[in-house]
Amino acid sequence: MRRDVRLEIITEAIEGLIPGAAPANLSVEVKETLSVTGCASNTWTSRPEGLAERIFTALYGRPRPPAGELDARMSAGADLESRPWYPLRPGDLVHVHYEQAADMPAFGETYIVGDAGGPGDPVPRLLSMQLLAHTCPDAIGAGLGMVGCFAVDAHDDPLHEPWYEAGPQRLTIVRDGRPVHAGGAR
Template sequence: MRRDVRLRIITEAIEGVIPGAVPAFTTVQVAERYPSSEATKNAWSGSPRGLAEKVFTALYGRPRPVEGSPLARADAAKGTGDLVGQLAPLLHGDRELTTAPWYPARPGDLVHIHYEQTGESAAFGETYIVGDAVGHGFLSMQLLAHTMTGSAQEIEGMVGCYSSDASDDPLYGVWFEAGPQRLTIVRDGRAVHVGGAR
């Protein structure tokens, strides 16, 4: 399912109130003041996306969550011959990643991927650690642990597919293939991205 275009339009309209502002660093504040007083009585502040979701909910009901990774949504649109539908999830996924306040990845970041149960395969997770690929200006991402059960032969080739020794952006592949909704990214002991909470 693609992200609702109406929510995207509302969000971009709010983000565009300040021309040239970086959306990831933009906040919105709504204040109530009485004409006879300069003091603020009540106030709300939040992100442009938060305000867009409030407006969207008032107009159309709660937005449905985005399902599937950007790559899976683009592949689904390919079957219908919808060129805009193919490009939109990829462009949105790129923008969502590259404008995140915690982007780019840094050495020491932990990246956890949650995989839902499919068929007879139980749900499991993989945790990777981002490291410095010394001397090249690149980053590595190595499998730290996984919770897949089974024999070594059954597990071989099923985990660690996002490991890389040197990459200019180790998060890019996992963001587009597994999907941001499956990722939890931890930096300095704090979760900076919790995909399951979306």
């Protein structure tokens, strides 16, 4: 089941309260402290995702899994567009990680986002996404035509295809030298 991006963001915000902590080792405790005695009278303890789900349910209702190809595409688009760092900007770096498959070794590609429009172009402006570097052995990558497959000269949203095709879990987005999306970090 694919989780709602809003639920993931809430969970990551809770897990981020202790920088560098392993999410599997975290728990959340809420205490009621009596004003007269200063003692805790009631406590509630959960994992970060349990608290995140309670917050999500209060704000949006119970999370629902999407179903079907159309729902998956719509969900991927909504997932991408709801990210706090979205949309891409010129200068952003997009790294795609490919897992090992059969004789193909694991490798990565890094793309740089540029402004593809000219002066006076209507908004929204078009962006390019050009291959900057890759770690695929040339003899393998050239024969399969895989390397650079997400490069585009001008597109209103060059991240949509890799987001849907490769998946957000295989993407890392870097803005101003800082990762704003680290898909493989979880």
